[in-house]
Amino acid sequence: MLSPGRQAMQDRALAWLLLIAGIVGFIASFVLVVEKLALLADDGYVPSCSLNPVLNCGSIMRTEQAEVFGFPNPLIGVAGFPVLATTGAVLLAGVRPQRWFWLGLQLGVTFGIAFVGWLVFQSLYRIGALCPYCMVVWAVVIPVFWYVSLRNASTAVLGKRVADSAVVKVLREWQAVVLTAVVVTLLGLIAQRFWLYWTTLI
Amino acid sequence: MKLQTKVSLLIAGIFAVVLGWLLAAAGRDDEPDAPPGSSAANERIVREDSHVLGEEGSSEVVLVEFLDFECEGCRAAYPIVEGLREEYAGQVTFVARYFPLPGHFNAERAARAVESAARQGEFEAMYQRMFETQAQWGEQQTPADDLFRQYAVDLGLDMEQYDSDYASKEVADRVQRDVDDGLALGVQGTPTFFLNGERFEPSSVQDFNTAIDAALAE
Numbered sequence: 226m227l228s229p230g231r232q233a234m235q236d237r238a239l240a241w242l243l244l245i246a247g248i249v250g251f252i253a254s255f256v257l258v259v260e261k262l263a264l265l266a267d268d269g270y271v272p273s274c275s276l277n278p279v280l281n282c283g284s285i286m287r288t289e290q291a292e293v294f295g296f297p298n299p300l301i302g303v304a305g306f307p308v309l310a311t312t313g314a315v316l317l318a319g320v321r322p323q324r325w326f327w328l329g330l331q332l333g334v335t336f337g338i339a340f341v342g343w344l345v346f347q348s349l350y351r352i353g354a355l356c357p358y359c360m361v362v363w364a365v366v367i368p369v370f371w372y373v374s375l376r377n378a379s380t381a382v383l384g385k386r387v388a389d390s391a392v393v394k395v396l397r398e399w400q401a402v403v404l405t406a407v408v409v410t411l412l413g414l415i416a417q418r419f420w421l422y423w424t425t426l427i
Numbered sequence: 428m429k430l431q432t433k434v435s436l437l438i439a440g441i442f443a444v445v446l447g448w449l450l451a452a453a454g455r456d457d458e459p460d461a462p463p464g465s466s467a468a469n470e471r472i473v474r475e476d477s478h479v480l481g482e483e484g485s486s487e488v489v490l491v492e493f494l495d496f497e498c499e500g501c502r503a504a505y506p507i508v509e510g511l512r513e514e515y516a517g518q519v520t521f522v523a524r525y526f527p528l529p530g531h532f533n534a535e536r537a538a539r540a541v542e543s544a545a546r547q548g549e550f551e552a553m554y555q556r557m558f559e560t561q562a563q564w565g566e567q568q569t570p571a572d573d574l575f576r577q578y579a580v581d582l583g584l585d586m587e588q589y590d591s592d593y594a595s596k597e598v599a600d601r602v603q604r605d606v607d608d609g610l611a612l613g614v615q616g617t618p619t620f621f622l623n624g625e626r627f628e629p630s631s632v633q634d635f636n637t638a639i640d641a642a643l644a645e
Contacts, residue, residue: 279529279530281530283566284530284566284568287566287567287568288568351568352532352568353529353530353532353568354530398431399431399434400431401431401432401434401435402431402434402435402438404435405435405438405439406438409438409439409442412442412446413442413446416446419529419530420453421529422528422529422530423450423453424450424453
């Protein structure tokens, strides 16, 4: 476990991350919903992010994967990201939530990362196109999940044994490297999958 | 700086350098191996086995289109090209080359279906059918094999032959050879036109007429 002073500092950093990521994620989801409505109103509508065959939300928004739960996925983001942003703001305002609140947040971000992981796979290997706004969502959910989980693991929210474990200690020390590795891997997969297309851009 | 920060930066840096290097290397490959106008380029623009739409023209003028059956721009160019074919019938030779783009789910399938039909002498009919029905199957992420097969049935093709061609490596390779030629010539998107070996970027029907008339007058 960290000293109370360092923990407070890290919580503050996390609060800023939640606030900014929440706002950015909300904007991206909101735009996606608006584009979806425009597409529903006019089937010939070309969304603002349909730039070319690879960077194309239009073709993605028409897939089944875009409505896994029977309604457009970005609605989840429109509802969920403001919660993240508010949590960030509340933390910055000095509120110290109870354990159950952190557990709830953990549940939310875990669902978020699982869903994003699935969407990344679908986008790359099943649909074969990328949607820029969706990638913004991927980009914010990954660090949010990582730092919320790390915070909860090291502050005994997930149990004292977890907090004291050597694994958590190492992960905390190397947090930036883990995140960098994940992001680089994802970028690598994107580069590899659409290689032919990227090379035509030069 | 902390060790961890250094390692992160190192990973990101190595990734950026490797990616940049690979892209640059691919970009060099992409440089037209065959500069326009050279005989190597002309050979790549029209191969012996490239498909001519309709009859060859009597003049030396050849208009080549690298196309993707799922591309909306190609769909938009299709009636223009059909119009030109009528207008310059017997004079100009119109050649179609496959250039299915990787982001189009059914583009490569469509090219194989057309090539399979071509092997039974129905290139033009299948080519027209693909563009005319593009709205029905384009921009979808589900295989359109069955629909394309139905088109072949409609054309009265020998279906045993069609099925085996459609699935064959030979047909897939034939499509890929067109793509490779396109890439070597610096084709980046579709439709890309070459008029008498020169890359040519029309922005209106008038541009086609002007360029073709000029080429015919030479």
